[in-house]
Amino acid sequence: MAKAYLRINVTSGQERRVRDRLRKIRAVKSADLTAGDQDIICVVEAPTYDRVLKIVVEKLRTVKGITKTSTNLVLE
Numbered sequence: 001m002a003k004a005y006l007r008i009n010v011t012s013g014q015e016r017r018v019r020d021r022l023r024k025i026r027a028v029k030s031a032d033l034t035a036g037d038q039d040i041i042c043v044v045e046a047p048t049y050d051r052v053l054k055i056v057v058e059k060l061r062t063v064k065g066i067t068k069t070s071t072n073l074v075l076e
Contacts, residue, residue: 002049003074006056007038014065015039021063027055038070049073 010018015033019040022031031042042060046052056071 002046002052004044004049004052004056005072005074006040006042006044006060007070007072008040008042008060008066009068010039010065011067018063018065022060025055025059027052027059 008018008022019031019033022028022040022042027044027046029043029045031040033039034041044052044055044060046055052073053071056069060066061069
């Protein structure tokens with residue numbers, strides 16, 4: 001199973017709405033509001049890294065309110 005952590009920035013005031021939308025995406029195992037450089041940290045799992053990246057590009061980054069993502073693939 002391939003796994004990635006995403007650090008996500010969103011439009012001010014949209015944090016909870018974006019988090020709730022992310023949690024509805026099947027590959028998203030968690031999405032939590034955070035304090036720091038990002039607004040949300042999200043965990044994505046899929047059978048392959050190619051699939052993880054496809055989910056990030058086609059599903060997560062298209063969520064209205066997301067302004068920036070940073071994807072960290074888990075190696076071990």
